[in-house]
Amino acid sequence: FMGVSSVLLFQAPDMSRKKLFLILVAMSSVSLLLHHGSQFIWTMKAFKVGCSTQASSASKSTRPKHTSIAFLKTHKTASTTVQNLLFRFAERHNVTVALPFPACDHQFCYPRSFSSRFVHPYTVPPQIITNHMRFNYSEVRRVMPNDTVYITILREPASMFESLFSYYNQYCLSFKRVPNGSLETFMNSPWRYYRAGDKDSMYAHNTLTYDLGGDKDHLATDAAYMKAFIAEIERIFSLVMISEYFDESLVLLRHLLSWDLEDVLYIKLNMRAPSSKRRLSKDLPVKIRNWNALDTKLYDHFNATLWRRLTELGLSCVAKEVQMLRSAQDRLLRGCFGGIPQLRPAAQIKNKELRPWQPSSKVNIVGYDLPLNASYLGKEPGIKSHDLCLKLILPEVQYSQLLLQSQTLRAGAVHKPHPFQRSLRDSPPLMRYQSDTRESPRIAQKKAM
């Protein structure tokens, strides 16, 4: 084609040479499209994957789903909601989840630094790890596959600290010392109540920094320390989610892991009742952010990073995906619960296995009941649907125990099934949760202490 065209160009007179040139450019463009058309269509498809407003299945990526994930479950950051999504993904895709050794409780011996010895032997080799831990990269690497994607989540320090303060009010000595359990009093002179060496002191000072393996009491004025710490987190973690922009973070997560929309559906877990929350007076957020200055630096940095990445993906595309996510979520909730399920204080949840753990009588963590008549999802009614609806609202401790049980059985070990799992297996699908009056294992364990 090029050979013939150059001969024609040289033989034509001046004016028609120009015309001929334009014709040839047009012809070569058509030829390029014909030869590389499939590539062009592929590019269009790739664009549609991110921005599709079609049904969720249309947004399936061409890459296989990524299944090796280490999610650092930070405290009071919506991390239980993420963990639940990962647990459900693991079950659906037959992926092993690393779970803590019983002596570690349902956390990996937090607040100790993570060690591979804390992982239950029946849960190795894992592909997903998500229970609470204090991050220790070299030890996590020892148990996780080489292609593991590291993810974590941060929350704005003032609202996070308000949540920590109420949740751990009866545990953390630095909080217990405060007269009337007043957050204002603590924030007026934190050094009066805080002792770095106290039991559970990590809930009272730079909790995010601590969970990520950093020094919660490091001088905030040491800019070099924070710079190096942030650089290290950036090197290890492929995604730092932000709980204030939870759905937008899930869009990035879905793209990063090539997951389907169905894989990131969720319901909010581990929420406090409005009566347990307090509105922060005008100057309090600034005081809290100054007190947790290391966390504030982390949050501000990774919040900016999140928005840079969302902008790179295209904000309108992100907004469309968030909309798709919310619509799919509505459909799911309607199928499972006949609408948005009612939030209930633990004592009002009929099935005790669905009660979230309560840290003390002074704070009310709400949860959900599974209605008896609302467990049929579209074309897939029955046990599978019931199981999906149930797992969506299953609290962290119970779900961890259930997974340990099923993975133990899968590992072929002789093990007495957990009573909860027995009730799941033996009772008819719609009656499973009525007759069950046992206490949540975490509550029973606490009472025994």
Ligand SMILES: Nc1ncnc2c1ncn2[C@@H]1O[C@H](COP(=O)(O)OS(=O)(=O)O)[C@@H](OP(=O)(O)O)[C@H]1O
């Ligand atoms: N999707 C979503 N988006 C935003 N916020 C959410 C979400 N899901 C849970 N939450 C809030 O997260 C708080 C609980 O955090 P965690 O589950 O990480 O707590 S824990 O450390 O595991 O106990 C808890 O915050 P507070 O209610 O302020 O305590 C939940 O309300």
